[in-house]
Amino acid sequence: xxxxxxxxxxxxxxxxxxxxxxxxxxxxxxxxxxxxxxxxxxxxxxxxxxxxxxxxxxxxxxxxxxxxxxxxxxxxxxxxxxxxxxxxxxxxxxxxxxxxxxxxxxxxxxxxxxxxxxxxxxxxxxxxxxxxxxxxxxxxx
Amino acid sequence: xxxxxxxxxxxxxxxxxxxxxxxxxxxxxxxxxxxxxxxxxxxxxxxxxxxxxxxxxxxxxxxxxxxxxxxxxxxxxxxxxxxxxxxxxxxxxxxxxxxxxxxxxxxxxxxxxxxxxxxxxxxxxxxxxxxxxxxxxxxxx
DNA sequence: ATAGTTGCAAAAGTTTTGCATTGTA
DNA sequence: TACAATGCAAAACTTTTGCAACTAT
Numbered sequence: 001x002x003x004x005x006x007x008x009x010x011x012x013x014x015x016x017x018x019x020x021x022x023x024x025x026x027x028x029x030x031x032x033x034x035x036x037x038x039x040x041x042x043x044x045x046x047x048x049x050x051x052x053x054x055x056x057x058x059x060x061x062x063x064x065x066x067x068x069x070x071x072x073x074x075x076x077x078x079x080x081x082x083x084x085x086x087x088x089x090x091x092x093x094x095x096x097x098x099x100x101x102x103x104x105x106x107x108x109x110x111x112x113x114x115x116x117x118x119x120x121x122x123x124x125x126x127x128x129x130x131x132x133x134x135x136x137x138x139x140x141x
Numbered sequence: 142x143x144x145x146x147x148x149x150x151x152x153x154x155x156x157x158x159x160x161x162x163x164x165x166x167x168x169x170x171x172x173x174x175x176x177x178x179x180x181x182x183x184x185x186x187x188x189x190x191x192x193x194x195x196x197x198x199x200x201x202x203x204x205x206x207x208x209x210x211x212x213x214x215x216x217x218x219x220x221x222x223x224x225x226x227x228x229x230x231x232x233x234x235x236x237x238x239x240x241x242x243x244x245x246x247x248x249x250x251x252x253x254x255x256x257x258x259x260x261x262x263x264x265x266x267x268x269x270x271x272x273x274x275x276x277x278x279x280x281x282x
Numbered sequence: 283a284t285a286g287t288t289g290c291a292a293a294a295g296t297t298t299t300g301c302a303t304t305g306t307a
Numbered sequence: 308t309a310c311a312a313t314g315c316a317a318a319a320c321t322t323t324t325g326c327a328a329c330t331a332t
Binding site: 164166168169200201202203204207208225226 | 312313314315316317321322
């Protein structure tokens with residue numbers, strides 16, 4: 001399994017990590033392979049760990065957490081806080097917002113150019129706006 | 142301590158709980174007294190528990206959690222999800238949004254009539270919008 | 283070589299339940 | 308009295324560290 005790392009896309013992924021200032025270790029490369037195979041993935045640490053297991057990747061849940069946070073800090077992922085019980089991570093790091101289907105625990109992207117927030121007051125002295133997050137919570141009709 | 146329950150405001154608070162379908166038990170009345178003494182409080186389970194301890198109220202952290210969720214389900218509180226690590230509850234249940242100061246872990250209300258979200262796409266079939274949450278994340282300038 | 287970094291086991295939090303106890307009708 | 312509802316101890320989660328092992332230079 002380990003000798004497949006240099007296979008298709010392996011070097012590209014390694015470069016991507018290196019550019020982000022992260023060493024291209026085996027676990028990171030394998031997790032990156034799962035994460036960035038699709039542009040718009042929403043996943044929790046738990047679900048990524050499960051996927052890794054199924055793919056035969058040997059990695060602990062703790063490392064999955066660490067890796068997700070490292071990727072987030074490096075700007076490769078965006079953390080989406082919608083549920084107090086679980087953290088979600090989004091592979092789409094562009095400007096966009098989310099529908100959240102509470103019952104299903106499912107996130108749906110809303111393009112950033114579709115939605116707009118107006119009337120934001122001036123932030124308190126000594127602070128500035130980092131990001132505006134919009135979560136549209138859905139229920140069964 | 143228990144005999145003070147009928148004191149000033151005690152009966153009013155009891156009525157409020159009863160109307161919400163919650164029995165006015167000692168713990169609930171005492172926590173309600175802390176919560177609703179001010180219109181715009183933002184607190185975590187932990188901070189409410191600490192406040193209760195200081196006020197000499199004997200209540201376990203588990204009961205604080207249960208009570209906060211019961212109040213939320215009864216419509217007396219609103220849960221604000223801004224941080225994966227901690228749940229916040231807001232005694233202001235009217236239409237409004239929040240600034241969130243990441244470093245301080247502090248929430249600041251934004252009146253609902255100040256801020257507006259436009260361009261919300263039609264929700265997926267079979268669902269409808271429950272609520273639109275806006276969180277404006279702040280960083281030190 | 284080696285200095286810095288990583289990955290995991292173990293620990294630390296946070297939050298939820300099971301059930302004896304309590305309060306209400 | 309009986310019955311439903313409560314509050315807490317204990318359990319179950321999720322998430323974070325401390326440190327041995329490893330890696331890229």
